[in-house]
Amino acid sequence: MRKIKLKLLLPLVGLLSVTSCGYGLNEIYKGNAYNSPVFDENYYRIWNKDIDPSNSDNKIVGYQSRRLDVERDLVFTNYYSDLTNKVVNPYFSLLEEKADELAYTKDYADNKEELIGVGYGPTMKMSRFEESFKYGYLSKLFDGQMFCNGNFQLARVQIDENGFGTLFDKEGVLNEEESPYFALNFKSSVDYTNLDHPVKSHLSSFDLKISFYLRTTDGFRRQTYVHSLSDIPTNFGEGYGIYTFFGFRLNPSEVSRIQGISIEYENVNDEYTKNYGLDHSLMLYEMFLVDINWN
Amino acid sequence: METKKFKGIKEVLAFLILEIFAFVSFSLGNSFIFYSLLVLVLTVLLFIFTRKQIVKEGISSFAIFAIPLFAFSLLTTLSNFTNDSGLDVFSRILMPISLTCFAFSGYLSSYYSEFKLSTFFLVVYSTLALLVILSFGYTMIQYTPFYTIEHASSYIYYDGKPSPLPIGQMAYFLVGFRFVEVDVSYLSYYASVLFSAVIPLFFIKYKENKKKFIIFAVCGLIGAITLIFTPTKFSLISSFLVLLTSLIIVLLGKSVIKGKWIKIAFIVFISIFSILFILLFINAQTDLGFAKPLQDFIAGNELLNRLFNANGLVVNYNFALNGLFSNVKLFGFPIDSFNSLYGDNASFSGSWIFDIILTSGLFGVFFFVIVLILGVNQLVKYYKLSNDSIEEKVMLVGYIFVTFVFLTFDYPSSPYIYYGGYMPLYLTTPFLICLFLFGYVFKQNSIKNAAKTEYFEENTEVTI
Numbered sequence: 001m002r003k004i005k006l007k008l009l010l011p012l013v014g015l016l017s018v019t020s021c022g023y024g025l026n027e028i029y030k031g032n033a034y035n036s037p038v039f040d041e042n043y044y045r046i047w048n049k050d051i052d053p054s055n056s057d058n059k060i061v062g063y064q065s066r067r068l069d070v071e072r073d074l075v076f077t078n079y080y081s082d083l084t085n086k087v088v089n090p091y092f093s094l095l096e097e098k099a100d101e102l103a104y105t106k107d108y109a110d111n112k113e114e115l116i117g118v119g120y121g122p123t124m125k126m127s128r129f130e131e132s133f134k135y136g137y138l139s140k141l142f143d144g145q146m147f148c149n150g151n152f153q154l155a156r157v158q159i160d161e162n163g164f165g166t167l168f169d170k171e172g173v174l175n176e177e178e179s180p181y182f183a184l185n186f187k188s189s190v191d192y193t194n195l196d197h198p199v200k201s202h203l204s205s206f207d208l209k210i211s212f213y214l215r216t217t218d219g220f221r222r223q224t225y226v227h228s229l230s231d232i233p234t235n236f237g238e239g240y241g242i243y244t245f246f247g248f249r250l251n252p253s254e255v256s257r258i259q260g261i262s263i264e265y266e267n268v269n270d271e272y273t274k275n276y277g278l279d280h281s282l283m284l285y286e287m288f289l290v291d292i293n294w295n
Numbered sequence: 296m297e298t299k300k301f302k303g304i305k306e307v308l309a310f311l312i313l314e315i316f317a318f319v320s321f322s323l324g325n326s327f328i329f330y331s332l333l334v335l336v337l338t339v340l341l342f343i344f345t346r347k348q349i350v351k352e353g354i355s356s357f358a359i360f361a362i363p364l365f366a367f368s369l370l371t372t373l374s375n376f377t378n379d380s381g382l383d384v385f386s387r388i389l390m391p392i393s394l395t396c397f398a399f400s401g402y403l404s405s406y407y408s409e410f411k412l413s414t415f416f417l418v419v420y421s422t423l424a425l426l427v428i429l430s431f432g433y434t435m436i437q438y439t440p441f442y443t444i445e446h447a448s449s450y451i452y453y454d455g456k457p458s459p460l461p462i463g464q465m466a467y468f469l470v471g472f473r474f475v476e477v478d479v480s481y482l483s484y485y486a487s488v489l490f491s492a493v494i495p496l497f498f499i500k501y502k503e504n505k506k507k508f509i510i511f512a513v514c515g516l517i518g519a520i521t522l523i524f525t526p527t528k529f530s531l532i533s534s535f536l537v538l539l540t541s542l543i544i545v546l547l548g549k550s551v552i553k554g555k556w557i558k559i560a561f562i563v564f565i566s567i568f569s570i571l572f573i574l575l576f577i578n579a580q581t582d583l584g585f586a587k588p589l590q591d592f593i594a595g596n597e598l599l600n601r602l603f604n605a606n607g608l609v610v611n612y613n614f615a616l617n618g619l620f621s622n623v624k625l626f627g628f629p630i631d632s633f634n635s636l637y638g639d640n641a642s643f644s645g646s647w648i649f650d651i652i653l654t655s656g657l658f659g660v661f662f663f664v665i666v667l668i669l670g671v672n673q674l675v676k677y678y679k680l681s682n683d684s685i686e687e688k689v690m691l692v693g694y695i696f697v698t699f700v701f702l703t704f705d706y707p708s709s710p711y712i713y714y715g716g717y718m719p720l721y722l723t724t725p726f727l728i729c730l731f732l733f734g735y736v737f738k739q740n741s742i743k744n745a746a747k748t749e750y751f752e753e754n755t756e757v758t759i
Contacts, residue, residue, distance in 0.1 A: 025449075127454060136451075139453060
């Protein structure tokens with residue numbers, strides 16, 4: 001009888017020992033997270049502790065940084081170089097063979113199945129190619145919704161200069177035979193809810209820093225790319241012409257694998273925010289890592 | 296005299312019955328088409344082997360059960376709901392045939408000498424236990440024990456938006472060949488049916504049937520643990536009702552309570568339910584002028600208003616009952632209109648009584664109720680008069696009653712949280728197995744012989 005009880009209890013103990021793993025509870029929120037009418041409450045400032053530069057126990061074992069070369073790295077800052085005639089940016093068209101077929105307009109902004117093959121966002125969204133990108137707060141950047149479309153903070157990830165850093169569930173492997181690239185669709189903004197100061201459309205400039213993290217045997221190697229962006233429309237409200245569609249080629253010899261990413265920016269030059277002591281922010285709508293195999 | 300070869304074929308067919316229902320109970324592939332085709336083939340084979348034994352009088356009483364079942368499933372497949380629900384054409388064509396074949400195969404199995412009901416339940420419960428333990432195990436890996444309480448108001452982000460349900464109302468379930476996020480009540484449904492495996496434990500002597508006892512005990516334990524570790528407000532109520540039902544069946548089997556008290560309690564319950572249902576129906580109507588005084592009275596009384604108007608359950612009951620005789624409700628509610636007309640103010644109620652109105656229409660629910668009345672009536676006759684062992688009888692009655700008790704209160708007809716789609720109760724595998732069991736109880740041989748024996752004993756007393 002004792003042996004039977006043991007045989008019955010052992011599997012139960014085994015089962016209960018794998019509980020409390022709680023993988024599904026890694027990222028939970030109460031009610032409306034980052035969805036406040038108070039601008040300052042919507043900043044996403046989460047860094048994974050293993051790659052957080054402010055964490056003295058992080059696992060960064062190597063770090064390289066360089067500025068992007070526009071020609072060599074095929075850097076683009078808009079989808080259409082001629083918005084009126086819908087002429088695709090020449091560097092972007094070298095990276096994306098479908099750029100001419102797909103549309104980058106507000107009309108094709110939503111995450112809808114019928115827009116696959118029509119709009120760039122719904123077609124190229126990362127959640128289409130890897131299920132794990134559907135989970136977590138940052139799934140907002142992988143859901144295909146390129147533009148605000150009246151959804152305000154529900155559609156965007158709002159960051160300040162310190163940005164955020166995350167590790168992916170799967171590792172992306174870059175292939176020399178393909179043409180992998182990174183792209184980011186975003187707006188620049190200052191607090192438009194602050195009624196003490198007028199909402200004024202203006203231009204700002206800053207250095208955008210995109211870092212990729214490669215897993216090594218003893219930690220992560222960080223590869224950072226920096227690019228100066230100037231005359232970026234800030235506080236212009238809606239209208240797809242005022243979004244910045246930024247991206248560049250990924251060189252597999254420099255970044256052969258991607259386990260994580262962080263986005264920060266610095267050296268903000270914005271007279272308006274300085275005059276009124278306001279905070280500058282970037283509103284990220286969609287991010288793409290294209291032609292990468294996720295394992 | 297049977298040849299060895301013929302006997303071998305009969306044994307293979309008996310094994311086929313068990314294998315098919317193992318697949319059905321495990322919801323293998325979650326494919327209604329797959330189960331339907333298997334049961335169709337099984338029905339044909341069983342008919343070939345049992346046609347000579349079927350008692351002609353018996354087939355007519357089964358036919359009286361099968362006709363409304365066929366009518367219900369035909370109305371369902373043609374309903375506005377099914378039209379909009381995305382169910383593929385092949386499944387829609389198969390549905391009336393399949394549901395009737397599930398019942399018919401049960402009826403034919405009862406005449407098949409190689410078929411043993413106790414072995415059938417061993418297979419059904421074991422495979423259901425496998426399904427539940429896999430789903431429960433994966434849920435516990437993703438979440439933690441009692442997460443339903445701890446995270447009752449926590450959300451995750453999925454595809455750029457907060458999850459439509461809080462974590463405390465979610466679970467994982469093996470659907471097809473992957474684990475998907477479902478309403479936790481969906482997991483509770485299968486766990487509750489599995490829990491009914493404890494009923495035969497009170498009728499199996501451990502020393503005589505150790506293996507069988509242990510199998511049923513483990514199955515019941517898995518069901519119980521799943522329910523205990525994923526409690527929600529509704530699952531506590533449904534679990535209590537499942538426990539109560541199981542207890543009543545055990546006490547009835549042990550003759551601790553007499554059948555006549557169950558009958559009296561049932562009549563009282565049905566009477567109270569009927570009155571409440573009529574009041575609910577009248578109160579739910581918006582276009583019945585004569586109902587206004589009653590509706591005002593209910594609205595004016597705090598307790599009655601809470602009971603009939605202002606609680607989360609009754610909103611959905613009223614939605615199903617309002618305009619019941621309108622064109623829409625006669626033939627099922629077009630599902631596309633759900634959200635466009637009612638937004639978040641209407642959904643499935645969790646109760647078959649109201650959900651069948653939406654999926655199958657008023658005529659559909661009429662035939663469904665007839666099926667249940669005929670089925671339960673025959674179930675009672677089977678229980679009283681059949682030659683099957685008490686253990687088999689209580690298992691059969693227990694499985695059916697526990698399934699329907701859960702389906703009366705807490706079944707989520709749209710259980711998939713992210714993938715959309717519907718799983719109406721009549722496509723779920725426990726319900727399909729109930730149809731098989733309902734068909735089984737229409738076996739007339741043993742019931743008639745038992746009735747004849749009773750009659751003979753009465754005569755004997757009189758002549759003395």
